[in-house]
Amino acid sequence: MHDAPYYRLQSRFAEIGRLDEIRGILDWDQATQMPRGGSVARGEQLKTLAQMRHRLLSEPAVGDWLDEATELALEPWRLANVRAMRHMYLHAATVPSALIGALTYSASLTEHTWREAREENDFALVAPALGELLALVREEAAHKAEALGVTPYEALMDRYDPGRGWPEIERLFGQLSPKLSLMVERACEGAAVPPPLPCPVEVQRGICEAVLQALGFDWEHGRLDESAHPFTGGVPDDVRITTRYAEEDLLPALFATIHEAGHAQYERGLPETWRGQPVGQAPGLTMHESQSLGFEMQIARSPAFSGFLARLIAERLGHPTETVRSVLARRLAHVQRTLIRVEADELTYPLHILLRTELERALVSGDLEVADLPEAWRDASARHVGIAPENDRSGCLQDIHWYSGDFGYFPTYALGAMVAAQLVAAARAALPNLDRSLAQGDWSDYLAWCRAHVHALGSRYSADELVSQATGRPLGVESYLAHLEARYLARSAG
Amino acid sequence: MHDAPYYRLQSRFAEIGRLDEIRGILDWDQATQMPRGGSVARGEQLKTLAQMRHRLLSEPAVGDWLDEATELALEPWRLANVRAMRHMYLHAATVPSALIGALTYSASLTEHTWREAREENDFALVAPALGELLALVREEAAHKAEALGVTPYEALMDRYDPGRGWPEIERLFGQLSPKLSLMVERACEGAAVPPPLPCPVEVQRGICEAVLQALGFDWEHGRLDESAHPFTGGVPDDVRITTRYAEEDLLPALFATIHEAGHAQYERGLPETWRGQPVGQAPGLTMHESQSLGFEMQIARSPAFSGFLARLIAERLGHPTETVRSVLARRLAHVQRTLIRVEADELTYPLHILLRTELERALVSGDLEVADLPEAWRDASARHVGIAPENDRSGCLQDIHWYSGDFGYFPTYALGAMVAAQLVAAARAALPNLDRSLAQGDWSDYLAWCRAHVHALGSRYSADELVSQATGRPLGVESYLAHLEARYLARSAG
Numbered sequence: 001m002h003d004a005p006y007y008r009l010q011s012r013f014a015e016i017g018r019l020d021e022i023r024g025i026l027d028w029d030q031a032t033q034m035p036r037g038g039s040v041a042r043g044e045q046l047k048t049l050a051q052m053r054h055r056l057l058s059e060p061a062v063g064d065w066l067d068e069a070t071e072l073a074l075e076p077w078r079l080a081n082v083r084a085m086r087h088m089y090l091h092a093a094t095v096p097s098a099l100i101g102a103l104t105y106s107a108s109l110t111e112h113t114w115r116e117a118r119e120e121n122d123f124a125l126v127a128p129a130l131g132e133l134l135a136l137v138r139e140e141a142a143h144k145a146e147a148l149g150v151t152p153y154e155a156l157m158d159r160y161d162p163g164r165g166w167p168e169i170e171r172l173f174g175q176l177s178p179k180l181s182l183m184v185e186r187a188c189e190g191a192a193v194p195p196p197l198p199c200p201v202e203v204q205r206g207i208c209e210a211v212l213q214a215l216g217f218d219w220e221h222g223r224l225d226e227s228a229h230p231f232t233g234g235v236p237d238d239v240r241i242t243t244r245y246a247e248e249d250l251l252p253a254l255f256a257t258i259h260e261a262g263h264a265q266y267e268r269g270l271p272e273t274w275r276g277q278p279v280g281q282a283p284g285l286t287m288h289e290s291q292s293l294g295f296e297m298q299i300a301r302s303p304a305f306s307g308f309l310a311r312l313i314a315e316r317l318g319h320p321t322e323t324v325r326s327v328l329a330r331r332l333a334h335v336q337r338t339l340i341r342v343e344a345d346e347l348t349y350p351l352h353i354l355l356r357t358e359l360e361r362a363l364v365s366g367d368l369e370v371a372d373l374p375e376a377w378r379d380a381s382a383r384h385v386g387i388a389p390e391n392d393r394s395g396c397l398q399d400i401h402w403y404s405g406d407f408g409y410f411p412t413y414a415l416g417a418m419v420a421a422q423l424v425a426a427a428r429a430a431l432p433n434l435d436r437s438l439a440q441g442d443w444s445d446y447l448a449w450c451r452a453h454v455h456a457l458g459s460r461y462s463a464d465e466l467v468s469q470a471t472g473r474p475l476g477v478e479s480y481l482a483h484l485e486a487r488y489l490a491r492s493a494g
Numbered sequence: 495m496h497d498a499p500y501y502r503l504q505s506r507f508a509e510i511g512r513l514d515e516i517r518g519i520l521d522w523d524q525a526t527q528m529p530r531g532g533s534v535a536r537g538e539q540l541k542t543l544a545q546m547r548h549r550l551l552s553e554p555a556v557g558d559w560l561d562e563a564t565e566l567a568l569e570p571w572r573l574a575n576v577r578a579m580r581h582m583y584l585h586a587a588t589v590p591s592a593l594i595g596a597l598t599y600s601a602s603l604t605e606h607t608w609r610e611a612r613e614e615n616d617f618a619l620v621a622p623a624l625g626e627l628l629a630l631v632r633e634e635a636a637h638k639a640e641a642l643g644v645t646p647y648e649a650l651m652d653r654y655d656p657g658r659g660w661p662e663i664e665r666l667f668g669q670l671s672p673k674l675s676l677m678v679e680r681a682c683e684g685a686a687v688p689p690p691l692p693c694p695v696e697v698q699r700g701i702c703e704a705v706l707q708a709l710g711f712d713w714e715h716g717r718l719d720e721s722a723h724p725f726t727g728g729v730p731d732d733v734r735i736t737t738r739y740a741e742e743d744l745l746p747a748l749f750a751t752i753h754e755a756g757h758a759q760y761e762r763g764l765p766e767t768w769r770g771q772p773v774g775q776a777p778g779l780t781m782h783e784s785q786s787l788g789f790e791m792q793i794a795r796s797p798a799f800s801g802f803l804a805r806l807i808a809e810r811l812g813h814p815t816e817t818v819r820s821v822l823a824r825r826l827a828h829v830q831r832t833l834i835r836v837e838a839d840e841l842t843y844p845l846h847i848l849l850r851t852e853l854e855r856a857l858v859s860g861d862l863e864v865a866d867l868p869e870a871w872r873d874a875s876a877r878h879v880g881i882a883p884e885n886d887r888s889g890c891l892q893d894i895h896w897y898s899g900d901f902g903y904f905p906t907y908a909l910g911a912m913v914a915a916q917l918v919a920a921a922r923a924a925l926p927n928l929d930r931s932l933a934q935g936d937w938s939d940y941l942a943w944c945r946a947h948v949h950a951l952g953s954r955y956s957a958d959e960l961v962s963q964a965t966g967r968p969l970g971v972e973s974y975l976a977h978l979e980a981r982y983l984a985r986s987a988g
Contacts, residue, residue, distance in 0.1 A: 238529055
């Protein structure tokens with residue numbers, strides 16, 4: 001058959017896709033259900049799965065089929081599938097097996113040591129392990145850079161955000177940084193810390209479920225559970241989100257649920273006809289984060305929907321609506337320079353990303369060595385965030401990413417926020433009655449827009465192509481800055 | 495290396511073992527957690543896993559290594575491992591792939607149709623599908639019989655109970671049948687149906703957890719959940735049991751939990767040094783059932799432990815202990831001829847197995863055809879159980895086994911009960927203070943005995959060898975009949 005190489009690839013990647021789905025269920029189980037004593041056996045199961053996946057993916061025949069398939073006159077979606085396959089293949093096959101083994105082992109050891117180092121606030125404890133891991137990551141980056149024809153840092157980023165080049169990030173972050181600094185300066189003026197919203201866990205669970213209902217969450221194909229760190233797992237037809245409840249305050253659990261629901265709806269809305277194929281998946285983490293942040297930051301915190309939220313919370317807690325509305329408005333508008341990324345508000349959050357992007361690029365290039373990281377962090381934190389940590393636990397020890405070998409991941413958080421703002425601006429232009437629906441707790445119009453312009457397209461187009469097609473222009477900082485200005489500096493907007 | 499073929503096998507079967515563990519977790523998830531809409535994707539995941547397992551297991555090289563390894567001067571446990579590997583290999587590799595595919599498809603279709611036929615009480619609905627499935631099963635049996643050098647029915651049984659021959663079953667069942675009939679006749683005389691023990695679900699859950707504690711269940715390495723049909727899943731280091739609660743009566747959920755705990759403790763006690771290898775697993779379903787029935791029927795219903803149970807239940811329900819003790823004693827001693835196997839009491843239960851064994855043997859040999867099954871069932875039920883069903887839903891449509899392609903499975907239930915009785919008699923002889931401990935809710939002596947004589951030996955010995963070594967004589971019906979006599983006919987024993 002003329003198209004045989006393509007169909008060989010399609011059947012091979014269907015198998016790989018199923019293994020990835022299985023890993024998704026096992027990871028979810030590990031975080032939500034598994035008794036502690038199961039961890040060693042689970043580690044072995046995941047290792048076997050990873051080895052099988054690597055064997056299926058990096059076999060030389062796959063490379064040959066890819067070369068042959070590229071020459072075929074395939075339909076556009078099949079060509080996009082081949083492109084997505086090649087992306088997976090390159091990231092698996094261009095790194096020698098021995099190096100992959102060394103990376104896996106070193107990352108696992110470093111992550112383990114990092115937990116202790118963070119607990120003890122003792123960077124020296126993990127520095128040697130991180131140094132060895134970084135040396136391996138630099139080797140990995142060199143291999144991938146050669147195969148992809150890009151710089152080592154771009155080669156690492158490519159795994160999380162296929163095709164993203166450094167010049168684009170440099171331009172976007174360069175435009176963002178000075179304006180953001182000024183906005184933060186203005187927004188922080190004399191803001192008092194607003195109070196928490198205590199709420200029994202059972203009531204929180206009920207509120208989260210009611211909100212998921214409003215967001216169109218499909219309980220026939222999904223679950224909500226609890227885990228130490230909220231995440232979205234499972235597979236598109238069985239998508240599982242988690243949150244974490246704390247009695248002292250409702251809002252962290254509520255907005256984590258909404259954030260994960262954004263990821264979940266993306267997975268759920270991926271094109272059914274391409275299930276299990278690379279083209280049927282999201283084109284990287286920037287697009288994925290644009291959906292979760294679109295849900296959490298853009299839509300859920302909009303004055304229209306937060307009015308609905310205030311009524312719902314007030315009813316469930318038996319408080320006067322006006323009291324809840326006022327607390328919620330103050331909480332959602334509050335801006336403060338803080339040290340911990342995951343606790344940062346929407347406006348200061350990207351500053352944490354600018355800091356990390358600068359440092360990880362220097363670590364990968366060799367301009368910065370591990371021994372100098374704590375000092376470099378304090379310096380960069382003062383420049384970007386405007387305050388510097390007094391200890392490493394609130395500094396370079398706070399995030400897991402580098403210690404588990406993930407370099408080049410951080411930019412996707414800020415890029416995702418930019419994409420979210422630009423997409424939502426386009427959705428608002430196309431849906432003039434959106435705020436009226438949101439005020440009634442009805443997300444169906446917004447969800448339908450996301451389905452049509454993002455979810456249902458899978459990886460048929462790259463992230464940048466998706467954004468251009470959905471919004472009529474390439475990704476820029478304008479919508480994002482306009483959104484932040486309206487949300488945090490035009491106080492009357494709520 | 496001289497022993498190379500053996501080590502190649504060991505590493506290959508370690509991989510297969512991990513795939514089986516993963517399937518164990520996915521099956522558990524499907525029965526307890528998965529939203530309904532996830533079933534199609536889950537089916538595909540399980541299919542991929544099964545294909546990979548089959549590829550790894552039935553590769554011709556595995557057959558060569560097995561032949562070479564058999565010639566090596568290996569340690570006894572390694573020889574036992576090779577024997578257990580060969581068992582797995584033969585059952586995978588002697589059946590042509592096309593036939594395996596046809597069997598899987600036909601079994602899935604027949605099982606699906608069976609659910610409807612049972613619901614509608616309409617055997618004709620599923621008869622054509624069952625006929626096709628049976629034809630395929632006969633083919634499968636012929637292939638395996640040739641490879642194993644046994645009869646077709648023995649070849650099917652061998653999958654569930656390795657090495658068990660028909661002459662042994664014929665002898666044991668032949669000795670059992672007439673004596674059992676007489677005992678049932680005597681025990682059923684004028685027995686009034688005792689009342690249920692209603693109990694709120696939350697209290698039932700608490701009682702089940704407390705009883706699991708008494709049974710030495712290890713919560714660091716296990717869970718208790720709910721599912722439509724109780725089962726034991728997961729893996730030895732993460733063993734997961736389920737039960738099913740109904741407010742109207744505590745006892746079904748309680749004894750299902752104890753039954754599954756017997757399976758769970760077997761898995762948990764399998765030899766750690768052989769984890770993931772075939773020799774590290776139980777030598778078949780008869781031995782497995784001996785542990786669950788040993789827990790449920792022999793120990794938990796003993797007068798000593800049921801006294802403890804009565805106190806625990808009375809305390810949790812706030813009832814007088816004597817009331818609960820009396821209800822429990824009457825419930826546990828009640829014998830009645832009924833139509834549904836899974837609801838039968840201990841004494842009449844084996845009659846249901848005699849009936850099924852006779853019929854499935856005739857179905858496999860061709861002496862009985864599907865069209866004649868309902869009539870043959872009514873006839874055999876009258877002869878074995880002493881009553882005949884008026885409809886097929888309470889007759890040949892009640893059990894899933896044949897409709898999912900499982901022929902040769904039923905005997906293990908009755909054999910397991912015999913093994914349980916013989917093992918517990920030996921344990922009692924070795925542990926003169928057992929009843930004193932059980933009366934205090936302390937199972938540790940009994941569990942230690944099971945660990946030493948059964949669990950920790952994995953498949954180092956065959957089921958029959960295990961029984962002979964643990965009890966000093968080959969498997970017979972004497973202990974079983976003595977137990978039934980004491981439990982159901984010497985009424986004063988409780």
